[in-house]
Amino acid sequence: MRKFLLAGVALATLASGSAYAQMSDDVIKIGMLSDRSGIYADINGEGSAIAARMAAEEFGNAINGTKIEIIVGDHQNKADIAANLARQWIDTEKVDVVADVPNSAAALAVQGITRDKKRLFLMSGPGSTDLTGKDCSPYGFQWTWDNHAVASATARALVEQGRKSWYFITADYAFGHSLENEAAKTVKELGGTVKGSVRHPLGASDFSSFLLQAQASGADVVAFANAGGDTINGVKQAAEFGIPQSGQTLAGLLLNVNDIHALGLETSQGLMLANSFYWDMNDETRAWSKKFEERTGRKPSMNQAGVYSAVRHYLKAVQEAGTDDADKVAAKMRGMPITDMMMKEAKIADNGRIFADMYLAQVKTPAESEHAWDYFKIVKTVPADQAYIDPKNSGCPLVK
Structure with missing residues (x-):
C-alpha cells in the first residue's frame, strides 16, 4: 500500500508539474521600457508601469502558479540605451516580453533585438509605420495607434x-x-x-x-x-x-x-x-480610469491604456497556451480577438498591427x-x- 501511495504522489507531482514546466525560469517576466524622465514621461513613464501592474493584478499576479514579475527601465529617448537595456534584460534577466517603448527610434532598435532573440515586443508608445511595415517582426505588436x-x-x-x-x-x-x-x-x-x-x-x-x-x-x-x-x-x-x-x-x-x-x-x-482611447467614453472606461487615477493622481493617456490592453492580452494568451514560449504565445495572441475596456473584438494583422477603431x-x-x-x-x-x-x-x- 505504501508503494502504491508513493507512486501515486510521484505521478501527481509529475502531472501537476507538467503545466509549470512550460514556463521558463518559473516566472513570467515583463520588461517595461519607457521614457521615465523626459518629454514622454507624462504620457507613458510610470503611468505605463502602473497600467501593466493593473493588468497583472487581474490574473492575481500569477498564471497557473507561475509568478508574473514586472521590471522597469528608462531608455532616456536614446536608441542605443534602449537596445542595450533590452539585450541585457533578455540575456541576463530572462525577460519574456518587452513593452511600451515610446520613441520610434528606440522602438526600431528594440524591434531588431526582440526579433533576433525571439522575444515578444508590445508597443504602446512609438508611432512609426515602419514597425509594422518594412521593419515588421513576427514577435512585434503595435498596439495603440500609429502615425x-x-x-x-x-x-x-x-x-x-x-x-x-x-x-x-x-x-x-x-x-x-x-x-x-x-x-x-x-x-x-x-x-x-x-x-x-x-x-x-x-x-x-x-x-x-x-x-x-x-x-x-x-x-x-x-x-x-x-x-x-x-x-x-x-x-x-x-x-x-x-x-x-x-x-x-x-x-x-x-x-x-x-x-x-x-x-x-x-x-x-x-x-x-x-x-484610440478617451477615459470618459463609457462606464467601463470611466471605472478603469478611476482606478488608474487613484494610483497616479491623473487620468490615463491612450498610451497608458494601450499598455494595459497589450499586457492583459499577452497574459491571457500565456494562460490559454499554458506556456510563455514566444512562438506559441504570439500564435495564440493572433488567434484571439482583443476585448477589454479599451477595445472590442479588435484583430491582430499578420504585420503585427492591432486593428481597433x-x-x-x-x-x-x-x-x-x-x-x-x-x-x-x-x-x-x-x-x-x-x-x-x-x-x-x-x-x-x-x-x-
Missing part, C-alpha cells in the same frame, strides 16, 4: 473644413519624419498643399525661430509633427506669438489628454486630434467643460479598416 492613423484622421478633418495649405514643425527623428509624411500625404491627396516645413531637435525649449517661419508662410494650418513636451511647448509659444489669433489654425498631430491638461483649455480649445475628437472650450479632465468632444468614430494602412500595402514581408 498614419493619428495624422491622416486629423489632416482629413481640417482639409475638409477648408484649411488646405499646411506648414509643419517637425521633431527631427524617425517618429516626427513619419508623422509629417503621413499628414502631408493626406493633405495632398485631398487637393491641399504643403507650403514648407522645419525640423527641431527632440526636447526643444525654444520654438521661436520655427514659429516665425511658420507664421511667414501664411499657411492655413501650422501642424506640430511631434509629441509630449515638444507639442506642449510649441503650442504654448504659438499662442504667445498670436498665431491662432491671426487666423492660422494650430494642429497637434499627436495629442493626448495629458497634453491638453498641461496646456489648459484656454490655449488648446478647438484643437482637433485623433485618439480610432476616434476623432475636438478639444472643448472652457465653457463646455464641466469638470476636471472633461476635455474632449468625440466628433467621429473612424473604423479600424479606415484608420490604418491595409497590411497588404504596409511593406511588411510577413503579410501573406
Whole structure:
C-alpha cells in the first residue's frame, strides 16, 4: 500500500508539474521600457508601469502558479540605451516580453533585438509605420495607434473644413519624419498643399525661430509633427506669438489628454486630434480610469491604456497556451480577438498591427467643460479598416 501511495504522489507531482514546466525560469517576466524622465514621461513613464501592474493584478499576479514579475527601465529617448537595456534584460534577466517603448527610434532598435532573440515586443508608445511595415517582426505588436492613423484622421478633418495649405514643425527623428509624411500625404491627396516645413531637435525649449517661419508662410494650418513636451511647448509659444489669433489654425498631430491638461483649455480649445482611447467614453472606461487615477493622481493617456490592453492580452494568451514560449504565445495572441475596456473584438494583422477603431475628437472650450479632465468632444468614430494602412500595402514581408 505504501508503494502504491508513493507512486501515486510521484505521478501527481509529475502531472501537476507538467503545466509549470512550460514556463521558463518559473516566472513570467515583463520588461517595461519607457521614457521615465523626459518629454514622454507624462504620457507613458510610470503611468505605463502602473497600467501593466493593473493588468497583472487581474490574473492575481500569477498564471497557473507561475509568478508574473514586472521590471522597469528608462531608455532616456536614446536608441542605443534602449537596445542595450533590452539585450541585457533578455540575456541576463530572462525577460519574456518587452513593452511600451515610446520613441520610434528606440522602438526600431528594440524591434531588431526582440526579433533576433525571439522575444515578444508590445508597443504602446512609438508611432512609426515602419514597425509594422518594412521593419515588421513576427514577435512585434503595435498596439495603440500609429502615425498614419493619428495624422491622416486629423489632416482629413481640417482639409475638409477648408484649411488646405499646411506648414509643419517637425521633431527631427524617425517618429516626427513619419508623422509629417503621413499628414502631408493626406493633405495632398485631398487637393491641399504643403507650403514648407522645419525640423527641431527632440526636447526643444525654444520654438521661436520655427514659429516665425511658420507664421511667414501664411499657411492655413501650422501642424506640430511631434509629441509630449515638444507639442506642449510649441503650442504654448504659438499662442504667445498670436498665431491662432491671426487666423492660422494650430494642429497637434499627436495629442493626448495629458497634453491638453498641461496646456489648459484656454490655449488648446478647438484643437482637433485623433485618439484610440478617451477615459470618459463609457462606464467601463470611466471605472478603469478611476482606478488608474487613484494610483497616479491623473487620468490615463491612450498610451497608458494601450499598455494595459497589450499586457492583459499577452497574459491571457500565456494562460490559454499554458506556456510563455514566444512562438506559441504570439500564435495564440493572433488567434484571439482583443476585448477589454479599451477595445472590442479588435484583430491582430499578420504585420503585427492591432486593428481597433480610432476616434476623432475636438478639444472643448472652457465653457463646455464641466469638470476636471472633461476635455474632449468625440466628433467621429473612424473604423479600424479606415484608420490604418491595409497590411497588404504596409511593406511588411510577413503579410501573406
